[in-house]
Amino acid sequence: MHPALQGLMTIVGGVSVCLSYYFISNWLLDNVFCPAKGKYVSRNINRATVIRPWLFLAPAMSVLCVYLAYPVIETFRLSFMERQGAEFVWAGLDNYKQMVSEEKFWEALKNNILWLVIVPAASTVMGLMAAQLTDRISWGNIAKSLIFMPMAISFVGASVIWKLVYDTRPIDQEQIGLLNALYLFFGGDAPQTWVTIPFWNNLFLMVVLVWIQTGFAMVILSAAIRSIPEETIEAAILDGANPWQVFFKIKVPQIKGTILVVWTTVTITVLKVFDIVYAMTNGQWNTQILANYMFDKLFRANDWGVGSASAMVIMLLVTPILVWNVYNARQEQQ
Amino acid sequence: MDNIAGSKSSLRWALHLSVAFLVVLWLIPTVGLLVSSFRTTDQISTGGWWRALMTAEHNLTLRSAGPDAQTQVEGIYVIEGNLSKNDKALDIRVWGVSSRAIYAFEPGETAKLRKGGTIVVSADGSYRMENTQPFTGSRGVRVFVSSALPPEFTLDNYHKVLFDPKNVEGMGQAFLTTMIVTIPATIIPILIAAFAAYALAWMQFPGRALLVAFIVGLLVVPLQLALIPLLKLHLNIGIGKGFIGVWLAHTAFGMPLAIYLLRNYMVGLPKDIIENARIDGATDFQIFMKLIVPLSFPALASFAIFQFLWTWNDLLVAKVFLIDSSGQTVVMTAKLVEMLGTRGGNWEILATSAFVSIVVPLVVFFSLQKYLVRGLLAGSVK
Numbered sequence: 001m002h003p004a005l006q007g008l009m010t011i012v013g014g015v016s017v018c019l020s021y022y023f024i025s026n027w028l029l030d031n032v033f034c035p036a037k038g039k040y041v042s043r044n045i046n047r048a049t050v051i052r053p054w055l056f057l058a059p060a061m062s063v064l065c066v067y068l069a070y071p072v073i074e075t076f077r078l079s080f081m082e083r084q085g086a087e088f089v090w091a092g093l094d095n096y097k098q099m100v101s102e103e104k105f106w107e108a109l110k111n112n113i114l115w116l117v118i119v120p121a122a123s124t125v126m127g128l129m130a131a132q133l134t135d136r137i138s139w140g141n142i143a144k145s146l147i148f149m150p151m152a153i154s155f156v157g158a159s160v161i162w163k164l165v166y167d168t169r170p171i172d173q174e175q176i177g178l179l180n181a182l183y184l185f186f187g188g189d190a191p192q193t194w195v196t197i198p199f200w201n202n203l204f205l206m207v208v209l210v211w212i213q214t215g216f217a218m219v220i221l222s223a224a225i226r227s228i229p230e231e232t233i234e235a236a237i238l239d240g241a242n243p244w245q246v247f248f249k250i251k252v253p254q255i256k257g258t259i260l261v262v263w264t265t266v267t268i269t270v271l272k273v274f275d276i277v278y279a280m281t282n283g284q285w286n287t288q289i290l291a292n293y294m295f296d297k298l299f300r301a302n303d304w305g306v307g308s309a310s311a312m313v314i315m316l317l318v319t320p321i322l323v324w325n326v327y328n329a330r331q332e333q334q
Numbered sequence: 335m336d337n338i339a340g341s342k343s344s345l346r347w348a349l350h351l352s353v354a355f356l357v358v359l360w361l362i363p364t365v366g367l368l369v370s371s372f373r374t375t376d377q378i379s380t381g382g383w384w385r386a387l388m389t390a391e392h393n394l395t396l397r398s399a400g401p402d403a404q405t406q407v408e409g410i411y412v413i414e415g416n417l418s419k420n421d422k423a424l425d426i427r428v429w430g431v432s433s434r435a436i437y438a439f440e441p442g443e444t445a446k447l448r449k450g451g452t453i454v455v456s457a458d459g460s461y462r463m464e465n466t467q468p469f470t471g472s473r474g475v476r477v478f479v480s481s482a483l484p485p486e487f488t489l490d491n492y493h494k495v496l497f498d499p500k501n502v503e504g505m506g507q508a509f510l511t512t513m514i515v516t517i518p519a520t521i522i523p524i525l526i527a528a529f530a531a532y533a534l535a536w537m538q539f540p541g542r543a544l545l546v547a548f549i550v551g552l553l554v555v556p557l558q559l560a561l562i563p564l565l566k567l568h569l570n571i572g573i574g575k576g577f578i579g580v581w582l583a584h585t586a587f588g589m590p591l592a593i594y595l596l597r598n599y600m601v602g603l604p605k606d607i608i609e610n611a612r613i614d615g616a617t618d619f620q621i622f623m624k625l626i627v628p629l630s631f632p633a634l635a636s637f638a639i640f641q642f643l644w645t646w647n648d649l650l651v652a653k654v655f656l657i658d659s660s661g662q663t664v665v666m667t668a669k670l671v672e673m674l675g676t677r678g679g680n681w682e683i684l685a686t687s688a689f690v691s692i693v694v695p696l697v698v699f700f701s702l703q704k705y706l707v708r709g710l711l712a713g714s715v716k
Contacts, residue, residue, distance in 0.1 A: 060527055
């Protein structure tokens with residue numbers, strides 16, 4: 001069967017199965033199991049009210065449990081197991097021991113911490129700057145939309161885009177990479193292969209993610225800036241505050257909460273991103289990060305135990321944010 | 335606000351300029367790739383894309399016709415012809431006959447040949463070699479020319495990438511695969527999440543707050559944790575690698591955000607309407623289908639865009655759950671990564687392929703930006 005046809009059938013089939021599940025299960029509840037008539041009307045109505053939410057929730061919850069909650073526990077379990085053929089046998093802390101003995105792991109962890117410090121900070125600061133600058137000009141919305149655009153581009157697409165910027169040709173040829181052309185124009189002596197220069201290449205890879213995430217930060221922060229009550233700003237101006245003071249002493253403190261939200265959201269993205277490193281260097285030249293290290297273990301080394309162990313390290317890094325989010329959500333509900 | 339700020343006009347100019355600078359900075363990388371995708375191989379290798387509108391110069395090593403083409407005219411041996419290999423006219427700026435002095439002569443000047451005789455090359459590439467002795471050897475002489483390459487744009491790359499049947503990249507096939515992955519993986523989670531979100535927003539049951547917290551927690555669980563157990567699960571229950579697996583995975587990974595977004599939106603819907611409908615005897619199912627779904631359209635749209643962008647742009651999930659060794663089900667992102675490795679230097683193919691994969695999300699982005707922004711504002715955990 002042609003895959004396009006299969007896809008079409010899945011859409012139609014999947015959607016109608018889903019819809020008929022909700023329709024039939026509700027119908028059965030109302031008409032067969034707990035009909036709102038006859039001898040036990042009130043008991044039936046009460047029972048239906050108790051059961052119905054779970055009919056609505058069941059598909060979503062089962063998908064969430066099987067595909068997200070169970071894997072967290074299973075990965076934790078697998079990180080203590082070793083695969084031998086098709087069997088998994090208990091290995092204690094061996095996977096973790098092997099992991100910490102690998103130089104690549106420490107390199108990945110170090111780089112990841114670097115990513116976690118620089119990318120959220122740079123994205124948030126650039127986003128805040130862009131939001132503030134575009135806030136008060138007539139073509140601000142067009143400018144915003146253009147800065148926001150990389151958000152729609154895949155990490156892989158962005159990697160190709162930036163690979164062209166970083167491209168290197170031998171010195172006797174014309175440079176086609178913008179960065180090298182600029183470098184030579186401003187007096188550099190020889191074209192550099194940017195993605196292979198240790199330490200700095202990490203920054204060149206981070207630029208790609210900052211380029212993508214700044215738009216996100218800008219959109220959120222710009223909405224926050226707009227929602228600042230104008231009286232506070234007017235009052236500050238009447239008191240003789242200059243634009244810098246208005247921005248740093250009046251605006252920024254009022255949107256502190258939103259800045260924190262943006263920061264944590266970008267942080268989570270950083271921990272999940274593997275495409276950029278995978279596409280641009282695949283962890284060579286000291287650019288390994290945990291997400292790519294894990295993928296490497298999983299598919300190239302085929303070592304599911306160490307793969308799971310490194311996934312747990314990523315989970316560990318996310319946990320503080322997870323706890324904080326859940327705590328905030330609980331507060332909000334009360 | 336601007337008025338009371340009393341901003342000076344010089345300051346306004348600085349503001350406009352810095353925004354313009356920022357926008358240009360953000361656009362340049364993408365523009366570079368777009369321009370490159372319309373250039374020919376020669377053009378790309380002879381100069382950066384920012385020179386696409388200028389005439390470039392490139393150096394060629396060409397060869398005259400061999401001695402067997404010589405004729406005898408009035409006692410002199412002559413070889414005549416044109417250096418151009420294809421019938422395109424050259425536009426020679428300088429030329430030379432030695433690899434150590436390739437810029438030695440202007441068009442029309444006469445150069446002495448090492449093995450005896452002279453050569454004159456004119457700007458269009460036609461040459462005339464003269465010698466009093468017969469030319470010997472088996473091959474013609476090498477001529478180094480520096481020729482001007484006028485600006486040229488072409489759609490050939492797109493044709494080659496998308497429609498050429500001999501094309502080994504198979505980007506057209508990958509485009510189709512991406513569509514097949516994306517569309518069901520966008521529609522099905524919306525449906526499932528909408529019902530769940532309604533239950534969490536408007537139905538009373540014990541444990542509701544806990545479930546909401548559970549979903550907020552799952553929002554940030556990294557994908558990496560799900561890979562190994564799910565791959566194991568899929569292999570065990572016989573789904574293996576394929577479309578079903580990737581649809582299920584995408585549905586699940588989009589679910590926390592979908593429920594969170596939709597629930598936040600539905601909670602804000604006016605209570606009166608829903609209560610009135612209840613009093614009038616509508617069942618929850620009817621309320622959901624007739625009231626909630628139409629009213630929640632903006633939220634549904636914003637999640638749809640998110641999920642579409644995310645599944646279209648995804649590499650990891652497709653690599654783990656879809657792409658097998660048959661190579662028939664490669665999505666575009668995976669194809670691009672493959673090409674980065676194997677054809678790292680072929681920028682015309684790489685740039686064009688990248689643009690083919692980028693263009694659909696960009697169209698969606700620019701046409702539905704309003705919903706995307708709304709979704710972002712609602713979706714970032716506050």
